[in-house]
Amino acid sequence: MNKDMFEGKWEQLKGTVQKQWGKLTDDDLDVIKGDVKILAGKLQEKYGMTKAEAENAIKDFKD
Template sequence: MNSDTFEGKWEQLKGKVKAAWGELTDDDLTRINGKVEQLNGLIRERYGRTKEQAETEIRAFLDRHK
């Protein structure tokens, strides 16, 4: 799944994103609004990941939810 598809399926994926990254709030999910780069930034901020680590986690998440 690419970032355009992720954005298009955002409403269906929000709950799964929250389950995968439980420290993200509903307000965070509203702010992200399906933008992969914003999700990456919040994962780095909340979990102390590097950009590369967050990208790897997001890529794995997207692969699981094709």
């Protein structure tokens, strides 16, 4: 799934994202709006991941 598809399907994916990363709140998901960079930043903030770890986690999720 590429970036445009991820952003376009965000409303459908929000529930799945929240199941994967339960520390993300509804407010976090509203701010993210499918933007991979913001999602990576929130994962770093909430889970203490490095930038590379967050990007890899998102890549694995998208695959």
